[in-house]
Amino acid sequence: MGKLANKTALVTGSSRGIGRATALRLAHEGALVAVHYATGEEAALSTVADIEAAGGRAFAVRSAFGVPGDVDTLFEALESGLKERTGVATLDILVNNAAIMGGVPPEEVTPELFDRLFAINAKAPFFIVQRALGLLADGGRIINISSGLTRFANPEEAAYAMTKGAVEQIALHFAKYLGARGITVNSVAPGITDNGSPVFDIPQAVEQMAQMSAFGQVGKPADVGDVVAFLASDDARWITGSFIDATGGTLLG
Template structure:
């Protein structure tokens, strides 16, 4: 890894949106550190694809809902960076890892609520806090929200509430990190055809058709619709974009 290369940390980079984010950033000349939850084989395959693009990549296991594991993760990747570049610092943080929950408000349990809180908000809050001392000044934070923080589809109250909290947090990060010239932005994907939520949008024909009918561009999203937007926000062209929510939904529920 050459010192001139920017380095991105992406949580949940072994599949779906995170995978496309990693590949899009790599195509822009960025080296990648990404996390996976359980599927090491898929993560290693993504790392291999990034290497084929001429960039360095390492996949590290991390459960972003468990704050107790953050210090070990940070120690591992900083040791890796020191060996590769001589420096423990990185440039871009993309908080992408997450899971779905489709449960009516009246049936949502405390356990389900806490799971959504820990993965989508608390974990992001404290992982970002721990990583900021290692982020180079002029760096970028991109948090991944959801169109469901703007429009409401029954069954997503807990998930969407955490994404709404993440959007507020992003504005505070942008405000408080301005002195370091670090920007913080949110992208909010619409419904995407991935294995997220057991392939709910991709594999259920009724759901897929409903999404297409609600979307101005007439289809559900693909992972390839998202990664390029993250890469843009980490580019110099986006240096004046800060504290913003960018919905990437094809015009859903306009």
Template sequence: MFQALENKVALVTGGSHGIGRAIAERFARDGAVVGIGYGHDADSATNVVEQIRKAGGSAFAVHTELGLPGDAARLWAAFDAAGREYALDGRIDVLVNNAAKGSFAYLADVTEESFDQVMAISVKAPFFITQQALPRLRDGGRIINISSLSATLASPYAIAYGVAKGALDAFTLSLAQDLGSRGITVNSVAPGVIRTRNNAHLDQDEQAAARAVARMALNRLGEPEDVADVVAFLASRDGRWVTGQVIDASGGTAL
């Protein structure tokens, strides 16, 4: 049976849970060898790898704490070491910059320390991870940045997070122009409210969940797989003619 990512190698940062995990699992089903990037939750990363391998896929865990000086170099060194069993020779076909730092505070309550952390993990890390990926990334490859609707819709309670995701989208556009001559596509995918651990409170707060759903044309909360399927399209050959785009994956929020 044809697999859309057969013989491809992918890295998904923040791949141990939520949207990142769903993307990693979808890539593995599509035939890719998948590096599962994680910073803290080794148990979850190990579980993802085990579940993928149990299903017949190929995956390995890549441990690096992002947001610290030198994190990009350490990530790629960890990728090489952990992926040695698959004889990858350092190559990669698909990079998904998913890892991010959530921030939920109004401007008056944002500290310099928390702002710097959001920017270091959500902007600086993907910037330099991507920079160091370029010699590894094969022509015709894919870079997919996981953004957020917070970059384009007013989100006063997540103002630092929205600023970071807006910067990531600007990075996407410039990088798409820069890498087009190599046949490399670069896109952002911008989810809305998705059932992840960051939104776990919605499972207990029916009124808050109802308010969120009321803004969505498709009338339900999003699931990680809803986003993963969009990312899988962009990573596949079918997505070869889409680049420099910020793709709304929010179920039609605030139309």
């Protein structure tokens, strides 16, 4: 029996990258995992299949964030999936991972891009947490994926970093609000992590990125997923409202 046996979890944006690695690890520890995706249905179903092949339990839920009714769509699918498999719609672990990046110089950030970044990266997590309050069991876990870019600069991601700064405030304030229920709320900040993007197929680029880490290497999704799994476990019961640096030492300077 894993540390998360009989627990239920929702991981947003878990069809690939850090979200996928997190879903796999939580399922390995025994949790029933709702694998959320917006457009990558095939990848999400692949994640579910991999979990089930390893003896775990999972199901896919779809919702595109940043559009009207996004949170309602997510929770209708989540509650239906949980009730079908457990008989109740109780959630133990919520991981807010889904996000998009900007990738343009500050002068090229349009109001439309700015609004979309905040809608998906900050507004959706806030209202997902709000909606989850009625489902979360006492002693539950909320883990928000932030970014090392809230601590070191990349001008092409200024607006993205602003959204992740907002996400960190969710942890700070909701940790205080939910403490009486034993629910912990924390932020995990990855650094440069190989998410399967084409740039990670370029050896020279990978070498340059690796030098930013104290370990001299680029992070793997599982490096972050393992940190999330720790925070989701009872071992982390005394950690809340915290910012966890999972950048591989990038913030050391």
